Amino acid sequence: MVMCSLAIPHAATAQFSSSYNFLKAVKDRDGTEATKFLNQPGTVIVNTRDVSTGETALHIVMARRDATWAGFLLQKGANPNLRDKQGTTPLMLATQLRFVEGAKILLAKNADVNQTNNQGETALIRAVQLRDSEMTRLLLKNGADPDRPDTLAGLSARDYATRDRRAASILNEIEKADAEKKPESEGRFFGPEG
Numbered sequence: 001m002v003m004c005s006l007a008i009p010h011a012a013t014a015q016f017s018s019s020y021n022f023l024k025a026v027k028d029r030d031g032t033e034a035t036k037f038l039n040q041p042g043t044v045i046v047n048t049r050d051v052s053t054g055e056t057a058l059h060i061v062m063a064r065r066d067a068t069w070a071g072f073l074l075q076k077g078a079n080p081n082l083r084d085k086q087g088t089t090p091l092m093l094a095t096q097l098r099f100v101e102g103a104k105i106l107l108a109k110n111a112d113v114n115q116t117n118n119q120g121e122t123a124l125i126r127a128v129q130l131r132d133s134e135m136t137r138l139l140l141k142n143g144a145d146p147d148r149p150d151t152l153a154g155l156s157a158r159d160y161a162t163r164d165r166r167a168a169s170i171l172n173e174i175e176k177a178d179a180e181k182k183p184e185s186e187g188r189f190f191g192p193e194g
Helices: 002-027 031-038 057-063 068-077 090-095 099-109 123-127 133-141 158-161 165-181
Strands: none
Touching: 002 031, 002 057, 057 068, 057 090, 057 099, 068 099, 090 099, 090 123, 099 133, 123 133, 123 158, 123 165, 133 165, 158 165
16 A cells, blocks of 8 residues: 555656746757657647746747747647646737747637636737737637627727727728628528518
């Protein structure tokens, strides 16, 4: 019985060490070392989190705007929807950094475009607040909900765009996305002639 209790702490220490070393390899851009951890059979280390921040390897590579590493990690099974301790997802991070290429990579791998951080903000709300037309357009095209309110102020992306006089082009993007969602026949009258 004593041996079992000794084995468990050892396994936990080994896992922590592997997680730490994997994240360090990602931070150091050491592909050989990172691949060594990722190629271990049955591993889920690609989604390991930094103990202090909750960041995953995908957060690390988004922060440095590294599309190559992002693609590599996603190919190895990285979950694009994991949140750090502030609730920030890799997509939200890409949005904050105006890293459109990174956002496209994440969205192509099913990043949840409407996921929220701890303040209830979505990536679209952040894009609107940054007055980033290109990111706003990308997020809307991928199903972002312009009417989902945050929990901080109770405002949606549309509300923020409407209130910010400098965001006319952003509001235009939201309205354009609304128009594209409507069926072509909506608003047309079809009489008895068809």
